[in-house]
Amino acid sequence: MPTIFKKLFAPLIILVLLTSNLQCQQGQKPPNVLFIAVDDLRTELGVYGHPVVKSPNMDAIASEGSVFNNHFVQVPTCGASRYALLTGMRPMKPAHLRNSAIEEEISGKKENDIPESFIHQLKRNGYYTVGIGKISxxxxxxxxxxEEPVSTKxxxxxxxxxxxxxxxxxxxxWNAxxxxxxxxxxxSLKKQVKPYxxxxxxxxxxxxxxxxxxxIAKLRELKDKKSPFFMGVGFFKPHLPFNAPKRYWDLYDREQIPVSPNPNIPENINLKSLHESGEFNGYALGDELPNLSEPASIDYAKKLGHAYLxxxxxxxxxxxxxxxxxxxLGLDKNTIIVIWGDHGWHLGDQRVWGKHTLFENALNSAxxxxxxxxxxxxxxxxxIVETVDIYPTIMEMCRIDMKHKIDGESFRDSFIADKPNTxxxxxxxxxxxxxxxxxxxxxxxxxxKEEPTVELYDHVSDPYETKNIAHxxxxxxxxxxxxxxxGNTGLYEED
Structure with a gap:
């Protein structure tokens, strides 16, 4: 082809190629989503730098994807955290802080223009949705x-x-x-049980x-489905009780299990900021019943750490x-996998065994x-990303437009350049x-009323939140x- 024709046709060829590529992308089947919720999973994985945990599979998935070091939940309790995840909304009233948030705010309501959850949004946009285990x-x-019979609601x-x-x-x-x-x-055992x-x-x-x-059985069924799918898989562990087949206990040498680097009550705080580990101590046959006055022994802390791992x-x-x-099944080539911990957990940190605080260990999760x-x-x-940001991020990755406003912001740009949200x-x-x-x-x-009402922790000099330096x-x-x-959405008023 003569040079002059090359110059004339080159822009046209580029335009045709770009248009063809765009059409190819638009014609491609939207990605499937496999969403795995893991109850009470703090950042206790190898990929987060834990020195002894054996988590090769999650680490391998992370090595092919993205691991978020600074993900924080809206509420450090299961039901309320999941309500924020599903709706993309921060708490606006006391009901949104309770485990019953989803039951009170969503269950039994008629369908309307605003989807009840991001899963509902996907379903409305052609996704086939399957839930297995604890997602809500x-x-x-x-x-x-x-202790009630199973319902159909x-x-x-x-x-x-x-x-x-x-x-x-x-x-x-619930028995399971x-x-x-x-x-x-x-x-059935009237709480006369050990927590492990x-x-x-x-x-x-x-x-x-x-x-x-x-x-696994459902994935085999979904393989040939023409529509994209969303599968939610909700695992119970490591929620209490810390029960697992013995072969997973045998992976560890208990002497090598680390204990909390901060087992003491922080300086300059009121004990109202903490709690007496009531959920944990509800397992009445525990070796010890640690609380704010009596911390767990080193031996028991290692045993519980062993059970958690x-x-x-x-x-x-x-x-x-x-x-x-x-x-x-070849589904990995077009499936987004999300692994999400619904909140963190104190493993004796600040003398607490459980979640339900506004300290880092209860709020930072995988x-x-x-x-x-x-x-x-x-x-x-x-x-830094929040649980409410997951909803819009999934929508953007699945090329679904949001027609209603939520609190969360997509962090898709973070994948590309670790760019901060607003x-x-x-x-x-x-x-x-x-x-x-x-x-x-x-x-x-x-x-x-109890002072101090303000706490400040410097995560550069005090990453374990040992000392309130607000004063x-x-x-x-x-x-x-x-x-x-x-961030006060009207949830609280001054006393």
Whole structure:
């Protein structure tokens, strides 16, 4: 071709190629989403730098995707955290801080223009949605009490095409949630149980193994489905009781299990900021009953740390089996995987065993996203993100427009350049307080009479939050307080 024609046609050829590429992208089947919720999973994984935990499968998924080092939940309790995840909204009233938030605010409501959850949004946009295990608050997605018969009322009435669960020998979802290997549960044994167990059983000797079995079977069914799918898989462990097959306990040398680097009550705080580990001590046959006055012994702290890590390794193996099946089926090439911990957990930190505080260990949880898109791979992201940000991020990755406003902001740009969101902060709520996390500080304000009502922690010099420095850094407090007040959605008023 003569040079002059090359010059004339070159822009046209480029335009045709770009148009063809765009049409190809638009014609491509939207990505599937595999969303894995892991109850009470703090950042206790190898990929986060834990020195002894055995979590090879989650680490491998993270190595192909992005690991978020600074993910913070809105509320450090299961139901309320999941309400924020599902709706993309921060708490606006006291009901949003309770485990019953989804039941009170969503269940039983008629369908309207605003979707009840991000799963409902996906369903409305052509996704086939399957829920297995604990995605909302209930162990099986149905509304009933711990010791009541199973109901047919869904927590998310409009979100699921299929809602599945196998309670096995335990009979109900809630019995399975608090399961022991012999078929009993915390309720049937009237809380006369230990908060841990090394069961002489295989993986399906506890309910999470049955959930894995269901998930793998359903993936095989979904492989040839023309529409994209969303599958939510909710694992129970490492929620209390820390029960796992003995072979996962055997992965560890207890002498090597680390204990909390901060087992003491922080300086310059009121004990109202903490709690007496009531949920944990409800397991009445525990070796000890640690509280704010009597910390756990080193031996017991190591035993509990061992139990928690064994529970993580058990769930890691379940995730690995699902991940392997995804690859065998060829679904990994067009599936986004999200692994999300619904909140953190104090393992004796600040003398607390449990969640339910506004300290870092209760609010920072695991978040890993592996997608088939190259720009999302092999990233270690330090940007601060919140649970409410997951909703719009998934929508953007699935190329779905949002027609209603939520509090969350997509962090998809963080995959590309670790770019911060607008404010680069996270808001959390509990115990009559609001906590603001910036890249350096945690500022918490409590709406109560007991002083001090303001706490400030410097995560550069004091990453374990051992000393409240608000009283000697009033300039920092005053500079951050307007940003904290922006997060007060009307939830609290001054006494």
């Amino acid at each position: 608050h209930s162990a099986d997605g149905l509304v009933y009490g711990y 869904k927590e998310l009435p409009h979100s699921w095409d299929e809602l599945l669960f196998n309670p096995g020998k335990w009979g109900t979802g 949630f608090f399961a022991y290997a012999n078929g009993e549960n915390r309720q 167990e090394a069961g002489e059983v295989n993986d399906k000797g506890y309910p999470d193994g049955l959930t894995t079995e269901l998930a 064994a529970s993580i390794s058990y769930i890691d193996a379940q995730i690995g089996m699902i991940w392997d099946e995804l690859k065998v 978040l890993i996203i592996r997608s088939p898109f190259e720009e999302h791979q092999n990233k270690n992201i330090k940007t 404010d680069q902060v996270a808001y959390s709520y509990f115990r009559n307080g609001i906590s603001l996390r910036t890249d350096r500080y945690r500022l918490t304000k409590y709406f109560r 000697i850094n009033q300039d920092i407090v005053q500079s951050l307080m307007p940003l904290l007040e922006k």
